[in-house]
Every structure is written in C-alpha cells, then in structure tokens.
Amino acid sequence: xxxxxQNPRHKITKRGxxxxxxCDPISEHNRLYWYRQTLGQGPEFLTYFQNExxxxxxxxxxxxxxxxxxxxxxxxxxIQRTEQGDSAMYLCASSLGASGNIGxxxxxxxxxxxxxx
Amino acid sequence: DQQVKQNSPSxxxxxxxxxxxxxxxxxSMFDYFLWYKKYPAEGPTFLIxxxxxxxxxxxxxxxxxxxxxxxxLSLHIVPSQPGDSAVYFCxxxxxxxxxxxxxxxxxxNVKP
Numbered sequence: 001x002x003x004x005x006q007n008p009r010h011k012i013t014k015r016g017x018x019x020x021x022x023c024d025p026i027s028e029h030n031r032l033y034w035y036r037q038t039l040g041q042g043p044e045f046l047t048y049f050q051n052e053x054x055x056x057x058x059x060x061x062x063x064x065x066x067x068x069x070x071x072x073x074x075x076x077x078x079i080q081r082t083e084q085g086d087s088a089m090y091l092c093a094s095s096l097g098a099s100g101n102i103g104x105x106x107x108x109x110x111x112x113x114x115x116x117x
Numbered sequence: 118d119q120q121v122k123q124n125s126p127s128x129x130x131x132x133x134x135x136x137x138x139x140x141x142x143x144x145s146m147f148d149y150f151l152w153y154k155k156y157p158a159e160g161p162t163f164l165i166x167x168x169x170x171x172x173x174x175x176x177x178x179x180x181x182x183x184x185x186x187x188x189x190l191s192l193h194i195v196p197s198q199p200g201d202s203a204v205y206f207c208x209x210x211x212x213x214x215x216x217x218x219x220x221x222x223x224x225x226n227v228k229p
Contacts, residue, residue: 004160031215042121042206042219043161056216091160097215104210105151106217108160 004109006092012115013082020078021112025094032075033106034067035091036060043091049075050097082116089113120144121209123220130227136194138223140207143188147209147218152181152192155204155222164205165192197227 005024013019025032030051035043046065048056051072061067064082069075079086090113093106122141130136140150148169153161167174167181167190174181180193194201204222 033215033217035219040126040221042123042208042221043217045216045218048215050215056214058216093160104149104215105163105166107163108153110158110160 004092004094004107006090006109006112008112009110010113010115012117015082015084015116017082018078018080019082019114020076021090021092021114023075023077023092023094023109025074025092026107029094029096029107030072031095031097032069033093033095034075034077035093037089037091037111046077079114082114084116087114087116119221120147121207121218121220123205123207123223125223126221127224127226130197130225132199132227132229133196136192136197136201136225136227138192138194138205138207138225140190140192140220141188142190142209142218144209144211144218145188146211148212149210150181150183150190151208151217152179153206153208153219154201155206161206194225197225199227199229201225202227 007022032049034046037043049069064080067077089111091111093108095106151166152164155161183190204224206222208217208219210217
C-alpha cells in the first residue's frame with residue numbers, strides 16, 4: 001500500500017457547480033478524516049469517520065457539504081452550489097485508531113486543490 | 118477558536134545547529150500532541166507525538182518537549198539539515214475525541 005490517495009489533485013469549477021472529491025485511505029485504517037486548508041493556515045477539521053459511521057462534523061461543514069464512506073473503505077466529499085469561499089486545499093487523512101491515543105497519528109493524502117471562479 | 122497557536126510564521130537556522138519550533142495551546146483538556154512536517158505539493162507527514170503523561174519524547178534527531186503548566190510544547194531538531202526545510206505544524210486532541218486542532222504552521226529554512 002502506497003499511502004492515502006486523493007482524486008482529483010486539482011479542480012477548477014464555476015461558482016454554483018457541484019464538485020465531488022474522492023479519498024482512498026490506507027487499507028487497514030478504520031478512521032478517516034477530512035480537512036480544509038487555506039493559505040497560511042493549518043488544516044481545519046471538517047469531519048471524521050470510524051469505519052462507515054460519520055461520528056463528528058465541524059460547524060464549518062455547512063449544509064452544502066456532505067461526506068460519505070460507504071462500506072468503510074474510500075470516502076467522498078461533495079460540495080454543492082460551490083462558492084468562491086470554498087476555494088481551498090481539501091485534505092484527507094486516515095489512522096489506525098486503536099485504543100486510547102495509540103494509532104492516532106494520521107497519514108495524509110496529497111490533497112485536492114479546489115478553485116472556484 | 119484558535120486553540121493551538123504557532124506564533125512564529127518562519128524560522129531560519131544554519132545547517133548543523135539546533136532548530137526550535139514552538140507551539141502554545143489554550144485547552145487544558147488536550148492530552149495528546151503531534152508534530153507534522155509538510156513539503157510543498159504534499160500532504161503533512163507525521164513526525165513525532167507526545168502524550169500528556171510525559172514531558173519529553175525523542176526520536177532520532179527530533180525531540181518534543183511538553184510543559185503542561187505553561188500549555189506549551191516545542192520541537193527540537195538537532196542537528197538541522199537542509200532536508201528539514203519545510204512547514205511544521207503542531208496538533209492536539211482530547212483523549213477519546215477524534216477532532217484534531219492544528220496550529221498555523223512555522224516555515225523552517227535550514228541554510229547550508
């Protein structure tokens with residue numbers, strides 16, 4: 001396994017269009033995270049899955065955002081009716097997630113850079 | 118709510134010397150802290166972590182120190198190498214909660 005992969009790497013879309021990003025985590029990892037990162041900032045938590053269950057969502061995740069992780073494998077993040085403020089790098093990460101803090105270190109994908117024009 | 122802060126946007130160090138990157142946090146419930154390194158056009162890469170039951174964790178050239186009373190952690194890189202030039206993020210979480218809070222990063226430049 002070569003790590004976390006994300007597709008596409010870049011996406012340019014017009015305001016109002018819908019976009020969908022895909023993340024393939026490391027195969028044995030049961031936890032999957034989505035983050036958004038803007039210039040000069042660190043990753044901001046969006047949502048988290050334990051297997052197929054979405055257990056936490058940030059207030060940053062408006063109704064236009066939806067994430068799924070069918071069968072606890074890959075995940076998709078969809079943004080409907082995109083706005084210029086959605087332009088950012090969208091990062092996916094996965095972790096093993098054992099007991100306590102063990103296995104909590106996350107492995108990140110390269111990200112999908114979204115530009116909304 | 119910026120619960121994890123990295124107040125130095127950049128740091129420049131000579132090769133072979135020590136690099137010290139700092140991170141402050143406000144939430145006393147944080148009990149697990151991590152450092153990540155990020156190269157351009159790549160996602161962050163896990164570097165080292167520390168649990169709140171410890172005050173130091175070492176891995177090769179990298180050592181993380183935690184001062185719980187000051188709500189401060191630091192990453193020491195000794196000796197610094199040009200390949201260490203990257204953006205470094207600190208992150209924190211509360212036990213059994215899986216929401217991670219990241220700082221804004223410090224760009225380290227190690228000069229040959």
